[in-house]
Amino acid sequence: MLELTIGIVGATGVVGQTAFDILADDFSGFKVKKLKMYASRSSAGKVFNFRNTKVTIEEIQLDSMLECDALLFATDAAISQEYIPKLAEKGILCIDKSSAFRVHPDVPLVVPEVNGHTLSYEKIAKFPVIASPNCCTIPLVMVLKALDNEFSLKRAIVSTYQSVSGAGKPGVETLTEETQNFFVNQDLTCGKSDVFPKSIAFNVMPYVAGILENGDTDEEAKIIAETRKILEKVNLPLAATSVRVPTFVGHGESVTLEFKNKVTAKHVKEILAKFAGLRVIDESSKLEEDDFELFVTPREAHGKDEVYVSRIRTTDVFENGISLWIVSDNLRKGAALNAIQVINHCALNGTIISLKRK
Ligand SMILES: NC(=O)C1=CN([C@@H]2O[C@H](COP(=O)(O)OP(=O)(O)OC[C@H]3O[C@@H](n4cnc5c(N)ncnc54)[C@H](OP(=O)(O)O)[C@@H]3O)[C@@H](O)[C@H]2O)C=CC1
Numbered sequence: 001m002l003e004l005t006i007g008i009v010g011a012t013g014v015v016g017q018t019a020f021d022i023l024a025d026d027f028s029g030f031k032v033k034k035l036k037m038y039a040s041r042s043s044a045g046k047v048f049n050f051r052n053t054k055v056t057i058e059e060i061q062l063d064s065m066l067e068c069d070a071l072l073f074a075t076d077a078a079i080s081q082e083y084i085p086k087l088a089e090k091g092i093l094c095i096d097k098s099s100a101f102r103v104h105p106d107v108p109l110v111v112p113e114v115n116g117h118t119l120s121y122e123k124i125a126k127f128p129v130i131a132s133p134n135c136c137t138i139p140l141v142m143v144l145k146a147l148d149n150e151f152s153l154k155r156a157i158v159s160t161y162q163s164v165s166g167a168g169k170p171g172v173e174t175l176t177e178e179t180q181n182f183f184v185n186q187d188l189t190c191g192k193s194d195v196f197p198k199s200i201a202f203n204v205m206p207y208v209a210g211i212l213e214n215g216d217t218d219e220e221a222k223i224i225a226e227t228r229k230i231l232e233k234v235n236l237p238l239a240a241t242s243v244r245v246p247t248f249v250g251h252g253e254s255v256t257l258e259f260k261n262k263v264t265a266k267h268v269k270e271i272l273a274k275f276a277g278l279r280v281i282d283e284s285s286k287l288e289e290d291d292f293e294l295f296v297t298p299r300e301a302h303g304k305d306e307v308y309v310s311r312i313r314t315t316d317v318f319e320n321g322i323s324l325w326i327v328s329d330n331l332r333k334g335a336a337l338n339a340i341q342v343i344n345h346c347a348l349n350g351t352i353i354s355l356k357r358k
């Protein structure tokens with residue numbers, strides 16, 4: 001079994017902490033020989049217990065990061081842009097959770113179940129950087145890929161219901177404070193926080209990140225561009241509306257799709273149920289046999305690795321149309337888990353060994 005020194009950059013954030021928890025599990029392709037954790041100066045010196053070993057948070061620093069075999073970046077895009085090229089030059093594998101390199105033409109954007117087979121040592125030898133997609137893109141492409149293989153996808157319309165942990169630790173703190181403020185002070189003013197442009201408690205906001213010139217938000221543009229790149233469909237007609245909702249963890253997506261081939265809800269359920277990482281929960285799911293019944297909500301998906309699909313039905317809006325509901329843990333499959341699965345994939349297919357020998 002390959003033994004690796006793994007680094008988490010942004011280890012005190014919500015994604016970094018989720019990666020920390022997941023790395024305590026076992027993987028088929030590698031074992032964590034040593035864990036290194038990096039964050040800002042204000043967190044340096046904090047101590048975490050990893051598999052009975054104490055790990056001290058270090059302030060982000062290149063020389064120390066050079067000791068790692070693979071690094072998982074869970075900080076702002078600007079930090080990835082500053083450090084990743086320097087690490088890549090030394091042949092160190094960097095998995096980037098930020099959006100810094102996702103649409104870079106030489107950087108693979110990977111969800112292992114969807115396009116892991118396209119990853120190889122040759123592809124990343126010169127620049128060993130792999131980007132992990134946006135937290136809404138990951139579950140969406142898993143569903144689209146499964147259905148495109150069978151029914152040939154023509155177009156897609158997506159509306160997201162994104163929890164506040166999507167905005168990191170500050171997002172979680174803001175919803176907590178606003179909710180407490182309401183119950184303690186009966187104060188529900190529509191004030192601006194540093195994190196969201198309007199109050200998020202007991203509210204919904206059709207706004208996740210800044211608005212671009214064409215009217216889409218940054219989040220919507222990312223979902224569209226990343227989905228097209230992963231599915232290798234540069235002209236796929238795809239509309240996205242991203243909505244922030246007052247839930248803590250778990251992103252939901254309401255999706256309507258048109259296909260070239262005839263579809264039935266039953267056939268769609270069969271196809272989705274067979275795709276790795278997806279689980280269909282519907283009226284036939286019984287609590288005695290499944291963890292869920294009828295449909296899955298974001299709170300139920302919190303802490304789970306699977307992407308759940310419910311409410312699958314035909315629609316006559318399109319000739320061969322299907323509507324469905326997707327939900328997954330944005331911090332696990334939407335972020336940390338996907339990135340760690342990419343490392344595992346690179347361990348299993350020999351990419352990491354080849355990089356280490358280079
Ligand atoms: N949250 C989500 O659902 C998803 C997030 N992502 C992406 O993952 C990345 C991390 O997001 P998230 O965990 O939510 O963010 P958080 O705000 O929760 O965490 C940010 C992390 O970055 C660290 N950091 C901040 N400034 C610096 C600095 N100058 N030098 C070193 N470290 C620094 C923080 O350390 P400290 O505690 O010391 O300040 C903290 O560990 C982002 O790029 C985000 O876009 C991607 C998909 C989903």
Ligand SMILES: N[C@@H](CC(=O)OP(=O)(O)O)C(=O)O
Binds near residue numbers: 162166167209219222
């Ligand atoms: N923007 C997403 C989470 C995220 O950080 O995505 P990205 O890595 O694409 O910026 C959200 O708020 O839910």
